[in-house]
Amino acid sequence: MSDVVLLNPPLVRLNNPARLMVEAGFIIIAALLPAFVHSMGWNGAVLLPMHWTVLLAGLVFGPLGGFAAGLLSPLVSYAISGLPAAAMLLPMTLETATYGLGSGVFRKLKLNVYVSTFLAMIAGRLVYTFTFLFLGRISTSILAFWQKAFMPGLVSALIMLLALPLLASAMGNILQQRHDTVQKN
Numbered sequence: 093m094s095d096v097v098l099l100n101p102p103l104v105r106l107n108n109p110a111r112l113m114v115e116a117g118f119i120i121i122a123a124l125l126p127a128f129v130h131s132m133g134w135n136g137a138v139l140l141p142m143h144w145t146v147l148l149a150g151l152v153f154g155p156l157g158g159f160a161a162g163l164l165s166p167l168v169s170y171a172i173s174g175l176p177a178a179a180m181l182l183p184m185t186l187e188t189a190t191y192g193l194g195s196g197v198f199r200k201l202k203l204n205v206y207v208s209t210f211l212a213m214i215a216g217r218l219v220y221t222f223t224f225l226f227l228g229r230i231s232t233s234i235l236a237f238w239q240k241a242f243m244p245g246l247v248s249a250l251i252m253l254l255a256l257p258l259l260a261s262a263m264g265n266i267l268q269q270r271h272d273t274v275q276k277n
Contacts, residue, residue, distance in 0.1 A: 099204035099205060099206070099257075099261075100202060100204050100205070101205065101260065101261040101264035101265050101268075102264055102265070102268045103152070103153070103154045103196075103199055103200060103264065104152050104153055104154075104157075104263075104264050104267045104268060105153075105154075106153055106156060106157050110270070111153070111267060114152075114263075114267065115149065115153055115157050115160065115161065118145050118146070118148065118149040118157075118161045118165075119145075119149075119160070119161050119164050119165050119168060120168070121145050122141075122142045122144075122145035122146055122149075122161060122165035122169070122188075123142075123164075123165050123166075123168035123169040123172060124169070124172070124173075125141035125142060125144075125145065126141045126142055126169055126173065126175045126176065127169065127172065127173035127175055128141070129141045130173075130175060135244065136175075137244040137245055138244045138245055138247070138248060139245070139248050140245045140248045140249065140252070142165055142166065142169065142184075142188060143188065143191060143213075143216075143245075143248075143249075143252065144252055144256065145161065145165070146158065146161045146162040146165055146188045146191045146192045147191050147192070147195050147209060147212060147213070147252060147256050148256055148259055148260055148263070149161035149162070149192055149195075149196075150162070150191065150192040150193065150194065150195030150196035150197075150199070150208075150212060151195045151196070151199055151205055151208060151209065151256060151257065151259075151260035151264075152260050152263050152264050152267070153196065154196040154197075154199060154200050155192075155193050155196035155197045155200060156196065157192070157196060158191070158192025158193050158194070158195050158196035159189055159192050159193040159196065160192070161188075161192045162185075162187075162188035162189035162190065162191050162192030162193060163185060163188070163189040163192070165188055166181060166184050166185040166188055167181075167185060182223060182227075183220050183223040183224055183227075184220070186219050186220070186223050187216045187217070187219055187220040187223070188216065190212070190215050190216040190218075190219040191212050191213065191215075191216040192212075194208075194211060194212035194215040194216065195208050195209060195212035198211050198212060204257075205256075205257035205260050205261060206253070206257045208257075209252065209253055209256050209257055209260075210253055213249060213252070213253070217238075217242060220241070221234065221237065221238070221241075224237065
């Protein structure tokens with residue numbers, strides 16, 4: 093696989109039932125993972141279970157697919173399991189919607205998948221912070237807020253930054269090849 097295809101795989105359009113099913117799968121997985129993580133006694137703030145799938149949806153399907161996954165996943169998760177907690181639902185929904193939209197927009201701008209992932213992660217965290225500021229729910233300094241809110245998930249974020257671009261490249265290429273094969277037949 094060439095470096096160009098690895099760093100800038102084709103975005104996959106949501107234009108057939110199979111791809112829509114993959115998108116629905118992203119949303120369902122993102123909605124169920126937090127409940128699974130919590131049922132195992134693991135810390136969601138450390139593992140960031142929903143973030144993975146939402147970012148991946150944007151990297152593979154672009155802005156629309158990423159935004160849909162980011163907007164719907166926390167709402168579906170809350171309806172199924174009560175997670176995230178009601179007080180976290182709005183900030184997390186806006187954060188994940190930004191992750192999905194941002195990763196898709198940055199990919200559509202032809203930025204490579206690593207840069208797109210990084211910028212989307214920063215944008216999502218900024219939206220999360222601004223939401224807490226707007227709601228008046230930050231009683232410490234911004235630096236203290238960031239340390240409490242983001243440090244637990246730093247290792248997961250670094251792993252996402254390394255792994256998601258590879259997954260997105262592989263998925264995007266597989267979905268595109270399947271589409272190309274169907275078109276030829």
